[in-house]
Amino acid sequence: MNLPQIVEYARSGITVGSIYAIVAIGFNIIYACTGIINFAQGEFLIVGAMTAISLSHVLPLPAAIAGAVLVTALLGGLLEIVFIRPVKNASVLRLIVVTIGLSIVIREAMLHLWGETVRSLPYFTGTAVSTVTILGAGVSLQVFWVLGVSAVIVAALTLFFRFTLTGRAMRACADDRMAARLCGINDRWMVTLSFMLSAGIGALAGCVISPVTQTQYDMGAPLAIKGFTVAIIGGLGNSMGAVAAGLFLGLLEAFVTSQSSAYKEAVSIVVLLLILVFRPSGLFTRSDVSALRTA
Amino acid sequence: MLKILNLEAGYGELRVLKGISLHVAPGEVVTVIGANGAGKTTLLKTMAGILKARCGEVEFDKRRIHNEPAERIVARGCCLVPEGRHIFSTLTVKENLLLGSYCRARTFRPWRKGPDHADNEQSIESTLEQVYELFGILKERSGQLAGTLSGGQQQMLAIGRALMSRPRLLMMDEPSLGVAPLVVKEIYKTIVNLKRRGLTILLVEQNARAALAVADRGYVLETGQIVLQGTARQLCDSPEVQRAYLGKEYRSIDE
Numbered sequence: 001m002n003l004p005q006i007v008e009y010a011r012s013g014i015t016v017g018s019i020y021a022i023v024a025i026g027f028n029i030i031y032a033c034t035g036i037i038n039f040a041q042g043e044f045l046i047v048g049a050m051t052a053i054s055l056s057h058v059l060p061l062p063a064a065i066a067g068a069v070l071v072t073a074l075l076g077g078l079l080e081i082v083f084i085r086p087v088k089n090a091s092v093l094r095l096i097v098v099t100i101g102l103s104i105v106i107r108e109a110m111l112h113l114w115g116e117t118v119r120s121l122p123y124f125t126g127t128a129v130s131t132v133t134i135l136g137a138g139v140s141l142q143v144f145w146v147l148g149v150s151a152v153i154v155a156a157l158t159l160f161f162r163f164t165l166t167g168r169a170m171r172a173c174a175d176d177r178m179a180a181r182l183c184g185i186n187d188r189w190m191v192t193l194s195f196m197l198s199a200g201i202g203a204l205a206g207c208v209i210s211p212v213t214q215t216q217y218d219m220g221a222p223l224a225i226k227g228f229t230v231a232i233i234g235g236l237g238n239s240m241g242a243v244a245a246g247l248f249l250g251l252l253e254a255f256v257t258s259q260s261s262a263y264k265e266a267v268s269i270v271v272l273l274l275i276l277v278f279r280p281s282g283l284f285t286r287s288d289v290s291a292l293r294t295a
Numbered sequence: 296m297l298k299i300l301n302l303e304a305g306y307g308e309l310r311v312l313k314g315i316s317l318h319v320a321p322g323e324v325v326t327v328i329g330a331n332g333a334g335k336t337t338l339l340k341t342m343a344g345i346l347k348a349r350c351g352e353v354e355f356d357k358r359r360i361h362n363e364p365a366e367r368i369v370a371r372g373c374c375l376v377p378e379g380r381h382i383f384s385t386l387t388v389k390e391n392l393l394l395g396s397y398c399r400a401r402t403f404r405p406w407r408k409g410p411d412h413a414d415n416e417q418s419i420e421s422t423l424e425q426v427y428e429l430f431g432i433l434k435e436r437s438g439q440l441a442g443t444l445s446g447g448q449q450q451m452l453a454i455g456r457a458l459m460s461r462p463r464l465l466m467m468d469e470p471s472l473g474v475a476p477l478v479v480k481e482i483y484k485t486i487v488n489l490k491r492r493g494l495t496i497l498l499v500e501q502n503a504r505a506a507l508a509v510a511d512r513g514y515v516l517e518t519g520q521i522v523l524q525g526t527a528r529q530l531c532d533s534p535e536v537q538r539a540y541l542g543k544e545y546r547s548i549d550e
């Protein structure tokens with residue numbers, strides 16, 4: 001492998017890796033608040049991208065994306081209110097099964113609405129061929145959008161959870177539901193909010209990768225599997241862990257694929273199994289915090 | 296201020312509270328004592344809105360609150376310090392305290408009109424100062440993760456967090472549970488302190504001796520029913536309480 005090739009693989013690894021990280025953070029937000037793994041998380045990305053593509057025919061691109069994020073967030077909240085909240089004797093497992101059902105329903109709905117056509121948003125800046133040369137390799141401008149938006153999402157979420165009252169209330173709910181209610185926090189709305197937040201973030205991620213990877217109605221499930229793997233590697237509920245794990249998996253996939261593309265899909269499954277067997281709390285979990293969680 | 300009439304509650308098939316009636320007047324410290332499994336925690340959880348009442352009434356400030364969700368009951372000024380502390384262990388001490396005033400931070404609360412309505416950050420800040428004054432250790436440790444506090448400090452944090460909502464009725468579930476004797480003393484000193492400032496307190500305890508020492512009146516709860524009630528003095532003097540909860544009779548039997 002020569003240098004430009006390495007840069008090329010690193011680029012593709014970091015790009016998909018940061019998207020995996022965002023999907024994983026979507027998992028984490030809902031998991032922390034409810035203990036549910038939301039298997040419809042991948043679908044939120046595709047709904048977001050598809051909505052933005054449709055809106056972009058009538059609106060300028062930024063407005064179309066903003067609209068898509070809003071629509072998807074509302075959809076996420078609505079789904080929670082209609083399908084998750086009313087479940088009686090809701091064990092976590094039962095709710096997870098509900099989310100699997102939801103992912104299928106959303107996928108079929110998208111097939112009806114948008115068909116099987118592969119679509120994509122236009123490149124945010126420049127065109128498909130405009131690149132920046134780094135160490136002899138051409139890197140598409142959209143890659144910088146993906147990285148930038150991912151970084152902004154992570155930073156904004158960190159600030160939100162750390163410094164706003166609502167963010168702290170969500171963490172409180174995640175920590176101790178009953179105590180949160182005793183503080184006057186409406187835990188049911190916090191759960192709804194966690195679905196809206198994950199859906200909105202997912203939609204934004206779906207929009208920024210659309211120009212690079214294209215968008216089709218059934219691309220959500222594979223993304224969800226990768227995101228789930230990353231969430232597990234990073235330690236469920238740990239957003240910084242998710243970023244590290246996302247980049248790790250993305251790069252690993254890229255370089256394994258460079259040797260033989262046959263193993264691409266196997267990589268994440270193998271990693272997932274190894275983690276589950278040897279370090280189920282995740283690679284990047286701070287042991288002191290997780291000890292407090294179970295306490 | 297608080298009136299409970301014929302309250303019944305339980306879990307699933309299990310009937311725990313079998314018709315409880317009691318009242319608390321403004322400014323009073325009232326204690327409910329009872330053995331393990333008597334239903335003390337169930338009683339407080341029902342009043343706080345965590346459990347649904349099957350039957351009966353809870354009246355707070357002349358308003359029936361037994362059908363209201365927990366969030367609204369806190370906002371009305373009736374706050375529970377739960378058994379086992381239940382602090383947010385992955386949040387810092389200060390964050391815990393600030394969440395205690397969550398119900399005051401929102402401006403849109405149509406059901407809570409009146410002078411408290413215009414609560415703002417400044418008044419929350421001043422409550423925080425008061426709580427820090429009451430428990431100096433919390434100020435010292437304000438940036439520390441709450442889960443790393445000692446048991447006694449966690450209990451103080453739980454009480455401090457409840458006080459942040461500026462309750463008019465403070466309900467406490469076994470504040471002396473799992474706390475060293477010296478800290479129990481400190482916590483009870485705080486209770487006396489709060490009482491002197493005019494706070495109404497409903498104190499649930501197994502530690503009857505400590506509770507009766509600070510209370511004005513008390514009730515004895517046994518298997519979901521009130522079996523005895525009276526002033527703290529009367530209860531201290533009653534032979535049943537002495538035998539079952541103060542452990543005095545044993546000595547005279549031995550002798």
Ligand SMILES: Nc1ncnc2c1ncn2[C@@H]1O[C@H](COP(=O)(O)OP(=O)(O)OP(=O)(O)O)[C@@H](O)[C@H]1O
Pocket residue numbers: 306309311329330331332333334335336337338378501
């Ligand atoms: N979540 C629950 N589900 C089912 N039964 C419960 C639950 N919590 C308590 N109980 C039962 O209700 C009864 C009363 O329990 P409660 O916790 O109110 O007692 P308590 O007086 O607070 O006891 P302690 O002094 O040990 O705290 C007990 O028989 C207990 O087994």
Ligand SMILES: [Mg+2]
Pocket residue numbers: 335336337378468469
């Ligand atoms: Mg109890």
